[in-house]
Amino acid sequence: MPNRRNHERLKTRAGRWLRFVSAPAVLLAAWEALALADYVNPLFFPPPSRLALEAVRMAASGELGAQIGATLHRTVAAFLAGSLAGLACGIVMGGFRWLHEALEPLIAAVYATPKLTLLPILMLILGVNEAARVAVPALSCFLLLAIHGFDAVRSIQKDYVELAKNYGLTRLMRLRRVYLPAAVPQVFTGIRLAFGQALVLTISVEIVSSDSGLGNMIWTAWQTFSTEQLYIGVFAAAALGIASLVGLRRLERKLAPWHEPHAEGIL
Amino acid sequence: MRLTCSNLSVSFGRRNCPIPALRNVSFTVGEGEFVAVIGPSGCGKTTLLRCLAGLERVHSGKVSYECGGGDRPPRILMVFQEHGVLPWLTVLENAALGLEAQGVPKRAREERARRLLARLGLGGRERAYPHQLSLGMKQRVAVARSFLCAPDVLLMDEPFAALDAQTRLKLQHELLALWQERRCNVVFVTHDVDEAILLSDRIIVLSAAPGTVTGEYSVGLPRPREAGMMLSQAFTSLKSALYAQLGFEGSQTCRTAEIMKG
Numbered sequence: 001m002p003n004r005r006n007h008e009r010l011k012t013r014a015g016r017w018l019r020f021v022s023a024p025a026v027l028l029a030a031w032e033a034l035a036l037a038d039y040v041n042p043l044f045f046p047p048p049s050r051l052a053l054e055a056v057r058m059a060a061s062g063e064l065g066a067q068i069g070a071t072l073h074r075t076v077a078a079f080l081a082g083s084l085a086g087l088a089c090g091i092v093m094g095g096f097r098w099l100h101e102a103l104e105p106l107i108a109a110v111y112a113t114p115k116l117t118l119l120p121i122l123m124l125i126l127g128v129n130e131a132a133r134v135a136v137p138a139l140s141c142f143l144l145l146a147i148h149g150f151d152a153v154r155s156i157q158k159d160y161v162e163l164a165k166n167y168g169l170t171r172l173m174r175l176r177r178v179y180l181p182a183a184v185p186q187v188f189t190g191i192r193l194a195f196g197q198a199l200v201l202t203i204s205v206e207i208v209s210s211d212s213g214l215g216n217m218i219w220t221a222w223q224t225f226s227t228e229q230l231y232i233g234v235f236a237a238a239a240l241g242i243a244s245l246v247g248l249r250r251l252e253r254k255l256a257p258w259h260e261p262h263a264e265g266i267l
Numbered sequence: 268m269r270l271t272c273s274n275l276s277v278s279f280g281r282r283n284c285p286i287p288a289l290r291n292v293s294f295t296v297g298e299g300e301f302v303a304v305i306g307p308s309g310c311g312k313t314t315l316l317r318c319l320a321g322l323e324r325v326h327s328g329k330v331s332y333e334c335g336g337g338d339r340p341p342r343i344l345m346v347f348q349e350h351g352v353l354p355w356l357t358v359l360e361n362a363a364l365g366l367e368a369q370g371v372p373k374r375a376r377e378e379r380a381r382r383l384l385a386r387l388g389l390g391g392r393e394r395a396y397p398h399q400l401s402l403g404m405k406q407r408v409a410v411a412r413s414f415l416c417a418p419d420v421l422l423m424d425e426p427f428a429a430l431d432a433q434t435r436l437k438l439q440h441e442l443l444a445l446w447q448e449r450r451c452n453v454v455f456v457t458h459d460v461d462e463a464i465l466l467s468d469r470i471i472v473l474s475a476a477p478g479t480v481t482g483e484y485s486v487g488l489p490r491p492r493e494a495g496m497m498l499s500q501a502f503t504s505l506k507s508a509l510y511a512q513l514g515f516e517g518s519q520t521c522r523t524a525e526i527m528k529g
Contacts, residue, residue, distance in 0.1 A: 159349065159350035163353070165322075166320060166322065166345050167344065167364055167365040168365070168369065169364070173368060177353070177364070177367075178353065257396065258354050258396040258397070258398065259354075259355075
């Protein structure tokens, strides 16, 4: 009875969506009710309905899009530059043990340092400019991909390499058929973490030193006490985070369809 | 093709404190012969196969292959016990991997792989990934890959050990049928006495570590073999001889048990 099965699947899918949105919905509804009933100061906690209206206005005027665009632009630039360099570094470290031993203390030290504390130093080196702002999240991406790229190379099952050799695969074929696909899941773990970090750090840097982006928008809103814009900035940042997570999951599923799905989730 | 293994010794561990794994192992496998190697677990069966495949460094002794004419290097292929299929390749790609390495064009190799897979009951599953298959299906894919390469020597490392009894019996039959058609030398390592008798022409018994050859038995059963033969007189008497050789008898078992406790 394929029809019935389809129906069941639909029901569980709808149910999952319902559960997925229920907690935020309850929270927003409570907030709305409290604000409307004047239990909380609407100046500090403007009701979500007003936030939505303001968001629509900001979106229509292009203001919101410009800020999101600026943040996204920095995030993607930092993510691409940092991740690619980091991945290359990780793979090379995986191939040469001595290099890993030489670089490990350095990587561990920088990894453990809160990256924002490096912004002043990077500004001393690069100048007070866009390069320094992007360098902070890029550095974080570099470290994450170096670590996960290295792990990916080192954790390849020796058995698979032996099998490939036994069946006469050439070096190039082994790279394409064994090393690269084997590394994909681990590398993707690094990529997911790196993109999240890039977003967080870009917004943090914007709060401290920038005249554009969501971070700047949030901080300016705080200083001018425009609480509506403050909340809209935070919600936009959260939405960006979720969207990137979903996008990267989809991409991974496309690139590594053989990988057993982890936890079943709505995203 | 004739495979000769003479005075093979291998040890692991550090140089000043080596742990011997194999000691003076000698045997031959004749043209188109199916040889089973049995022995207690940890006796170096897998190490022996890895030496034959050239995956392990041989410390002393020699493994040699005499080709009957033709100057291409002999094709010595392993069927692994675990990790025998690549998880990121589909069933079809896995089965055709050896042909791909030999430079067979995509269309031709996929056609050949498809035909053999269909015969092994995997028709319609060509696009599946290994994690969607049962253990038995995975081993069928591994067997298909090895036979597609037309090996000179097939080295099988307990390929059916992890399967349930019925699946194992099925795969044993499929293996025999394939081998019957495309004769090649087989060295089949197992710890299962029934399996060794049912499949092979000759059985080599290894002792506990360090493995040495303690006996050789030829199996007189006619081919093609059937599961029904497992009840025959010839089968059961060979089986009891092998059990005796392996030390599952009276005082011998007790002594082994004591040694294990100590």
